[in-house]
Structures are given as C-alpha cells and as structure tokens.
Amino acid sequence: MLNIADTLHRWCREARPFALATVVDVTGSAPLPAGTSVAVDEDGTAVGSVSGGCVEGAVHELSRQVLRDGGAPQRTRFGYSDDDAFAVGLTCGGELDVLVQRIDSAAQPHLATALSEITQGRPAAVAQVVDGPEHLLGSTLSVLGGDRATHGRVDDGPADRVIADRARALLRTGRTARVDIGGEGDGCPDRLSVLVHVQADPPRLLVFGAVDFAAALSRAGRFLGYHVTVCDARPVFATPTRFPHAHEVVVDWPHRYLENTGVDERTAVCVLTHDAKFDIPLLRLALDLPVAYVGAMGSRRTHDKRLRLLREAGVGEDRLARLRSPIGLDLGARTPEETAVSITAEIIAQANQGTGRPLTRITGPIHQPSRGHR
Structure with a gap:
C-alpha cells in the first residue's frame, strides 16, 4: 500500500472508487514483499506492482472484476507451474497471496x-x-x-x-x-x-568522526533512507560544507552527544575516528544502548587495543560481542566509497539476519521468511 501512497491519497481525495490488490503473504522467492500493492480505478488505470511483471495481467483483471461487481474481497494465490507453460505464475519459483478489495473512500x-x-x-x-x-x-x-x-x-x-x-x-x-x-x-x-x-x-545513522570515510558513509546512508548525523568534537572538521549529504552535522564530544540524543532498536552507530580518547567512552556507552548496530573502524592492531581498553573500562564480554570491529564486510574495500558500501552492507545484513555470503555459495531460498521491513 505504501508503495503507491501518493496515488491512493489523490484518488481518495477525488472520491474515486478503486480496487486495491495487496500482497498479504509470500512463500519462497518472490519479487516483492508483503504489503506491496497495485490499485486499479474504474477506467482500468493501474499503478504499482505486486510481482515485478509475472502476474500483473491476472491481478489487473481480477481487480477490475472486483471493482465492477462490487462484491466481497477475494484472495488468490499465485505460484510457479512446471506443468503448464502458459499458466499464470511466478517464474522465480515463489508463491504469493494477493487480497483484492474495493475501496470507497467515503466509507x-x-x-x-x-x-x-x-x-x-x-x-x-x-x-x-x-x-x-x-x-x-x-x-x-x-x-x-x-x-x-x-x-x-x-x-x-x-x-x-x-x-x-x-x-x-x-x-x-x-x-x-x-x-x-x-x-x-x-x-x-x-x-x-x-x-x-x-x-x-526514518532510522538513524550516527557517524562519529568527521573524516573522508564519514562523507562517503553519510551519502550511502542517506541513499538507504537513514537520517544521517555526523558528529565530531573538532569544529574545523565538522562542517556542513564537508558533509553535504548528512541531515545534520554536530560539534560535540561523541559520547556526550550520544548520551543526549534519541536512539532506538533501528539506530546504527558507526565510529570512524579510531582515536582512543573519543572511541572508548563512546563505545562504552553505545554497547550498553538498545541500538541495532555498533561498528568501529580500525586495523586489527587497533581493534585488539580497543578491546583491551574497553575491558579495562568495565565492558563485559557479552557487550563486546555486539561490537562490529573492524567495521564492515570483507569486500576488499580501499576507497572511502568502497568502504561505505562495505559498512552499509554489514548494517543491512545484520538488520535482515543475512549471512553476508555470496548467493552462489549458499543454498535455499534467496528471500528468507519475512521479518517485516521499514
């Protein structure tokens, strides 16, 4: 539904009746997640997609029928058919349930x-x-x-x-x-x-350290739909001009800012300074918060020293296990842009419980059972 919210809002304002076809359940590999919709008005105009093309024609006809007859909502299952090459189904091999109903905005x-x-x-x-x-x-x-x-x-x-x-x-x-x-x-x-x-x-991406890697990461985070904050204690580096893709640039000590800002279970914290005087108090606090991701940049040597200092600061092993350090997936990244892809790939994998491994190296469904999405 939300994928076509603009059009649905306009049609509701115009009191235009329409049929709404929504993916309500997905099994196996299907192109689009539950909640995705197509809407069809009385003229046959359609917006949205439920399958990326595989079953759109059948859904369109069913939508027109429900809209024309004004009857009860209908649920239909589409799947892959090996027996009939001309059957309506998903070539990707998955199955999806679609609910089609008539919407009268006045009601x-x-x-x-x-x-x-x-x-x-x-x-x-x-x-x-x-x-x-x-x-x-x-x-x-x-x-x-x-x-x-x-x-x-x-x-x-x-x-x-x-x-x-x-x-x-x-x-x-x-x-x-x-x-x-x-x-x-x-x-x-x-x-x-x-x-x-x-x-x-939108979920928050908190980037600590006003460095070149932070500029690339803020751009990638904004592209993925995060509200991006860059924070650094050094005013000469933490400027909006250097980070045009960040929603906000904050000059403050990182741990003090984190202590006084709002976070939740979707927040990602990325520490890019690899400077102990900033990192240790910041990570000590971050690892105790109910955030989705905590990652820190640095070499293996920096990582080992960081763990030692965090242990000395009283951080327990259960909390240290949450730390993604060195930050990012092994993509062979070298440039700030490549590193930003490596970091955001790890954030996505953790959020969706993905393995981070190449799909060619794993078996089973490409799309795991839905755990919901933003």
Missing part, C-alpha cells in the same frame, strides 16, 4: 487521513484484515504517529483495541508485518490475520 475516510500523513513523511500505520470472517475481510483502521489515536474500525469491539495496540508496537519499531490475533489471550472471539502497513520516522 473509510480515515484512509485519506492516514495516506495524507504518509505522503507528508509523517509516521502512520494502516492495519488491514487479510484473513478471517468474510464480513471483516479487508477492513482497516489506522494509527497516526502524533496522536496515536485509532481511526476507523474493524469490528467496533475488542478486536479494534488489540489491532491498534499491535499497530502502535510495529509503528515504534518501524516494521510492516503480519500479525495474528484472536483466541483466549486477547479477548477477541474471531481469529484474524492483520497486515499492518507502517511508515515510521
């Missing part, structure tokens, strides 16, 4: 509000029932980042409260994910599967 005005927040870059979550009783299928509610109030409803009962709580939790972590509710534990009589589409504030 769900909260969607326009949520989409407006999303198109303006503000955090919001839209929860969509993708499995459960037929009368609830396709129902939506939304949670906005600012007020955290619930807008819209699913069943006007206990399910709304539980879904809203799950949506708020995913909004905090910045993940789009599918959640199951219902049963004795949460007071919901119906078992429901809900896909929560999340747009959160």
Whole structure:
C-alpha cells in the first residue's frame, strides 16, 4: 500500500472508487514483499506492482472484476507451474497471496487521513484484515504517529483495541508485518490475520568522526533512507560544507552527544575516528544502548587495543560481542566509497539476519521468511 501512497491519497481525495490488490503473504522467492500493492480505478488505470511483471495481467483483471461487481474481497494465490507453460505464475519459483478489495473512500475516510500523513513523511500505520470472517475481510483502521489515536474500525469491539495496540508496537519499531490475533489471550472471539502497513520516522545513522570515510558513509546512508548525523568534537572538521549529504552535522564530544540524543532498536552507530580518547567512552556507552548496530573502524592492531581498553573500562564480554570491529564486510574495500558500501552492507545484513555470503555459495531460498521491513 505504501508503495503507491501518493496515488491512493489523490484518488481518495477525488472520491474515486478503486480496487486495491495487496500482497498479504509470500512463500519462497518472490519479487516483492508483503504489503506491496497495485490499485486499479474504474477506467482500468493501474499503478504499482505486486510481482515485478509475472502476474500483473491476472491481478489487473481480477481487480477490475472486483471493482465492477462490487462484491466481497477475494484472495488468490499465485505460484510457479512446471506443468503448464502458459499458466499464470511466478517464474522465480515463489508463491504469493494477493487480497483484492474495493475501496470507497467515503466509507473509510480515515484512509485519506492516514495516506495524507504518509505522503507528508509523517509516521502512520494502516492495519488491514487479510484473513478471517468474510464480513471483516479487508477492513482497516489506522494509527497516526502524533496522536496515536485509532481511526476507523474493524469490528467496533475488542478486536479494534488489540489491532491498534499491535499497530502502535510495529509503528515504534518501524516494521510492516503480519500479525495474528484472536483466541483466549486477547479477548477477541474471531481469529484474524492483520497486515499492518507502517511508515515510521526514518532510522538513524550516527557517524562519529568527521573524516573522508564519514562523507562517503553519510551519502550511502542517506541513499538507504537513514537520517544521517555526523558528529565530531573538532569544529574545523565538522562542517556542513564537508558533509553535504548528512541531515545534520554536530560539534560535540561523541559520547556526550550520544548520551543526549534519541536512539532506538533501528539506530546504527558507526565510529570512524579510531582515536582512543573519543572511541572508548563512546563505545562504552553505545554497547550498553538498545541500538541495532555498533561498528568501529580500525586495523586489527587497533581493534585488539580497543578491546583491551574497553575491558579495562568495565565492558563485559557479552557487550563486546555486539561490537562490529573492524567495521564492515570483507569486500576488499580501499576507497572511502568502497568502504561505505562495505559498512552499509554489514548494517543491512545484520538488520535482515543475512549471512553476508555470496548467493552462489549458499543454498535455499534467496528471500528468507519475512521479518517485516521499514
């Protein structure tokens, strides 16, 4: 849904009915993740993609049928067929479930509000029932980042409260994910599967050390969608002119800045100074924070000395195990730009629990079971 938020917002403002086809489950290697959507209006105009081309024609026809008939939402599974070369399926060998439903913005005005927040870059979550009783299928509610109030409803009962709580939790972590509710534990009589589409504030990349490698890393981090901060205690080096791709450049002692800034479980901390007077107090603090990644630049010799100093500073082995040092994956990187790719590749691999190994050297599905995405 969020991949076409701009168009959906415009169509809702225009009160234009449309069919929304959303990937609600993915098995094996599929081109696009759960939450990706195609929308088709009454003229047959389509925006978005659910498969990168493999099944778009079939989804388009099903969307037009649902829009024309005005009936109940429909779920369809697409997969690979060895038996019929002309069957509609995914040539990549995976399977995906697609939910197609008619959207009338007048009946769900909260969607326009949520989409407006999303198109303006503000955090919001839209929860969509993708499995459960037929009368609830396709129902939506939304949670906005600012007020955290619930807008819209699913069943006007206990399910709304539980879904809203799950949506708020995913909004905090910045993940789009599918959640199951219902049963004795949460007071919901119906078992429901809900896909929560999340747009959160961008994750933070904190780069400490105003060096050439930091300039390249800030550019790569911004490209990947991070909010990038470069921090250094030396004002002559820490200037916006030297780091045009950083969202902010801060002159402060690194550990003092980290102590007073907001971080969360999506934050990546990259220490590029390899100077003990900056690194040790900074890493001592960073390794004790609930951040996603802590990496430090330096040679093997620098790394060994750094570990010794951190141990002397009272950092335990469990915390030291979190430290990625020397920073980055083994790509043979030499230039600042190559090193930035090496570092961001390691950040991506850790976030997605990837191995960092060449795909030619591993077996099994290319895309692992979804753990949600930003």
